[in-house]
Amino acid sequence: MTANAHALAAYNQRKGFLSWLWTWLSTVDHKRIAILYLFGGGLFFVIGGIEALLIRIQLAVPQNDFLVGSTYNEVVTMHGTTMIFLAAMPLVFAMMNAVVPLQIGARDVAFPFVNALGFWLFFLGGIVLNTSWFLGGAPAGGWTAYAPLTTEFLGTGSDFYLLGLQLSGAGTLMGAINFMVTIINMRAPGMTFMRMPLFTWTSLITSTLILFAFPPLTVGFFLEFFDHIFHANFFNTAKGGNAIIFEHIFWIFGHPEVYILVLPAFGIISEVVATFSKKRLFGYTSMVFATVLIGFLSFMVWVHHMFTVGLGPMANSLFALATMTIAVPTGMKIFNWLFTMWGGQIHFTTANLFAVGFVPTFVMGGVTGVMLAVPSADSQYHDSYFVIAHFHYVIIGGVVFGLLAGLFYWWPKMFGKILNETLGKITFWTFFIGFHLTFFPQHFLGLIGMPRRYFTYFPDEGFNTWNLISSIGAIGMAIGAIVLVINIVITTAKGQKAAGDAWGIGRTLEWSIPSPPPEYNFAQTPLVKGIDTFWKEKMEGNKKVTPAEPLGDIHMPNPTILPFLMSIALTIAAYGFIFANQTSASRPLCLVIAAFGIGLMLLLMLIHSIKDDPGFHYHKEEIIEIEKGAE
């Protein structure tokens, strides 16, 4: 018996909860890791959403005392941090994991072990951050964690922020390297770079951006961490440090981060719009070019987050012009989407409704972005509700709409069942209308003088009506999200089973295999003949994609618990450092615990290096049987 047969037999014998848990904790299959990311990201999205509702309750009426002072700051900080690092990022990774290997005709990612490690680091990092609520208070310095407020004026919350994000940031960086290697090295024969589906392209560029953007963040957080725990004074001006430097480091990461999130959303929109227009993507080459250009420019514009810091007119002007240039490739994309639909046959499925709703919403976020690029006018917009409106139009209207489009579009591929379309449409309309109702008024709030991160305002400032409308709109978004959860539960219980080509008009390779795909994805590696190769084959009357190899044994990696254990080890280290700061009496003990966690990590790395793991094989006969069952 092969190792695989052993594992399967063992699994079939004990089907209890523990063995179920074990398969998830030890999985290295990209499709299962995608589901883990979806679960983790979804969980934190709900938490972040509840925090958003608390904010809107506090601001619904002037001089409310529901959340006051530092409590409000904690909620605001956790809302931003959770949504960016713990919801949007993992949901992007969920999509990448679920789809990219399938789109390029690969059997898994390049480093399945690292893939699992990346997920567990992200997830446990998020847990560490969120336990701050129960262990001495959440971070309260804003998601930007400016020094010296975060480093010298706030308590343990800062440590939870710095160490929690350090863990999940490491996971993200690993994931990015993994996807770069996967996309560059593991494409099926014939899949040249200029034949890659656009979502794969945007995943590649996003991974590259992460590779360059996350190291600065890691360094910045390490310096803050040393300041906060060991009084290193990097950002303490009284001791010769410089507080502004942290703002630079943060935004050198922070601006690319926006594109890290939105580029995959662009990719999803490109796939969904093309599929549901029954047309190939208009201007594919310029779309790829625009993606690369946006990625490049995203590193040249960070100072537009710092126009009011006082860097002088020369720096401000240069970065203003650089910022404006980003509008050009972004505009190209918008027109390409419109002209993909032009002359097509637009199907209004829920997935496509989100994609179609994305276009005008993102345009609005884009034009306010150009307005914000004007430094002297920005000195009025900056840190006001105008900015809040702008980046929610970009991040909800762009990233979340994109992710929801992708979720409805690829759900059948991930789970083998199509999400209920009626409930899906209810989600779209409540979420879409709720969103505009919440954030459109915030443009005006900013212009008439309301700053962000204010827990209260006076009744005589003219902010009352807009704030009330905004809070009412948030209810719509909440209803949309609840209906989505209900939809997922109902579909899982008794959804309609999906075919391999679930929508009947799929264009790319993922639709050429069963839903959900078998563990090895492709029984035979496909031969790619052009852009939208599956569509091409279908137009030529073929039901399947031409294989590039004869049917044979498939080598697969073994499941392993080591990535999970490694993440636990680093989590122990993180808690050690966090509590080292809480009471001076237990400080030595806590530092010992931290050292133990790091030691355990090194030990596990050693075990992983020494242990010989040859993986297992799916034999030809097994594959034939599995493929028959899928048909």
Place this chain on the structure above:
Amino acid sequence: MKRSWLLLRFLPISGLVALLSGCGVKGVSALIPMGKEAREQAWLMYLSLGIMVIVILVVASIYFYVLIRFHKRKGQEDYIPKQTEGNKILEIVWTVIPILLLCIIAVPTVKQTFAQSDTDVPKSQKKDVLQVDVTAHQFWWDFKYPDQKIETAQDVVVPVGKTVIFKITSADVVHSFWVPALGGKIDANPGQTTKLKLTPENEGVYRGRCAELCGSSHALMYFNVKVVSQSEFDQWVDGMKKGPEAPATASAQEGQELFKQNCMSCHAVGKEGGPVAPNLTDFADRKMIAGTLDHNKENLIKWITNPDAVKPGANMPARGMNKNLTDEQIQKIADYLFTLSVK
């Protein structure tokens, strides 16, 4: 599928646009500019907004046309649209036109960025500008007039029509100095000095606020800019130099003694007292208690009795530096503080 829903979906937005009747409250809003810089900034806002509205209109027309014209109709299930690769001319058009539109915005942008940042005053013009040194604290503002050699807090008085150069720094964390009606903001950074030029054009009281998250009471860190005529300003400066008159009533006199014993190590009146907390020389003339409450004795007593309830995280101890002032003593201190007028 009905067509009407396509238009319905934009009803909420158009409804909101129609609601946009006012531009906020005078003295608070950036859309009702009361100074030269705010006026110039508003002009640039409207210019960029105008160009962006054109962009939105173009995109929206194509968008609605496409959605209405090309949506799937019954009986077309087998229709396969033409698989268009692209169109070079169109693609060049929508690359070049945005570049031209951006140039229209870019030129005045760069011009104004340099003009508004120019805070160097030639020696010959020194008399025509007023310099105010601002220090931001958690959660209040200190204003020093280096040429007049006076100091105040929370309410800053400036003459109308004169350019004021604010030199801004912070004593603790990063704050941001913002008076929307007079002009954009600039950060108050610890260990650095930033400069902001404002030229008020109308008399009045304008609300200033902190715009960078600075701690628990970030939302309560207000100040006021009182723009007055030149003669009124000169009078105020003289008053500040002389200091307030000695209190007349017995209660206020006792209050003064108590103030000296319990408050003066941090607060100053005139030249006497510490620099840690707001200078109270013209306290009675101010607009708000602690920058957040209406200006009356009742609120002042509330503030002295329990500062944390008014302004969470404020550094002022409850009931004086020795934390032992009785209600009666606080009442007397309040009586005294309300005599501190330089009018």
